[in-house]
Amino acid sequence: xKEVEQDPGPLSVPEGAIVSLNCTYSNSAFQYFMWYRQYSRxxxxxxxxxxxxxxxxxxxxxxQVDKSSKYISLFIRDSQPSDSATxxxxxxxxxxxxxxxxxxxxxxxVIA
Amino acid sequence: KAxxxxxxxxxxxxxxxxxxxxxxxxxxxxxxxxYQQTPGQGLQFLFxxxxxxxxxxxxxxxxxxxxxxxxxxxxxxxxxxxxxxSALYLCASSLGAGPIYGYxxxxxxxxxxx
Numbered sequence: 001x002k003e004v005e006q007d008p009g010p011l012s013v014p015e016g017a018i019v020s021l022n023c024t025y026s027n028s029a030f031q032y033f034m035w036y037r038q039y040s041r042x043x044x045x046x047x048x049x050x051x052x053x054x055x056x057x058x059x060x061x062x063x064q065v066d067k068s069s070k071y072i073s074l075f076i077r078d079s080q081p082s083d084s085a086t087x088x089x090x091x092x093x094x095x096x097x098x099x100x101x102x103x104x105x106x107x108x109x110v111i112a
Numbered sequence: 113k114a115x116x117x118x119x120x121x122x123x124x125x126x127x128x129x130x131x132x133x134x135x136x137x138x139x140x141x142x143x144x145x146x147y148q149q150t151p152g153q154g155l156q157f158l159f160x161x162x163x164x165x166x167x168x169x170x171x172x173x174x175x176x177x178x179x180x181x182x183x184x185x186x187x188x189x190x191x192x193x194x195x196x197x198s199a200l201y202l203c204a205s206s207l208g209a210g211p212i213y214g215y216x217x218x219x220x221x222x223x224x225x226x
Contacts, residue, residue: 043217092211100211104154
């Protein structure tokens with residue numbers, strides 16, 4: 001079993017839809033959870049960052065962490081064609097001595 | 113402020129050759145990490161350097177090596193290239209050691225081995 005599992009998609013939604021992206025993980029030591037967005041021919045860019053369990057909202061984006069279920073989510077409201085990209089979840093432990101572990105990414109297309 | 117700069121952007125090499133990739137982190141960032149990205153495996157951690165010292169190393173063969181200079185610039189080297197080394201190599205910088213503050217990635221070097 002991989003440490004971080006993420007459905008690769010592709011996921012295709014109409015403009016304005018609510019998008020839900022998810023990851024599961026197996027390592028209970030993970031405390032820091034991040035979402036990166038990667039456009040074609042670009043490196044990943046940090047989108048959301050949460051520590052431990054709970055919700056975090058930033059504009060149209062909401063990140064949720066459920067440590068009891070080892071499950072994290074990213075919600076995108078009022079999705080736009082410019083949101084079309086690959087979304088990668090990433091996580092690490094609180095020790096700071098372990099590298100960031102990434103999911104394989106979910107490819108999202110938002111159709112106008 | 114300038115982002116993370118990786119050179120070259122594209123590279124084509126022949127099996128058996130060696131290659132050196134370069135990464136200049138954001139000014140003031142002292143940590144540089146390298147990842148290999150392939151469609152099949154996603155992003156896999158290669159190594160992390162902080163203040164010229166290797167802090168962590170991923171599960172890659174010894175053909176993969178790296179170093180960091182006093183100005184925080186980093187290079188990674190792959191010797192005796194294999195077809196399976198074809199990938200996007202990403203460099204990421206962060207202010208402190210470890211990833212808990214998140215990384216800023218460069219656009220990567222696309223390596224093709226033929």
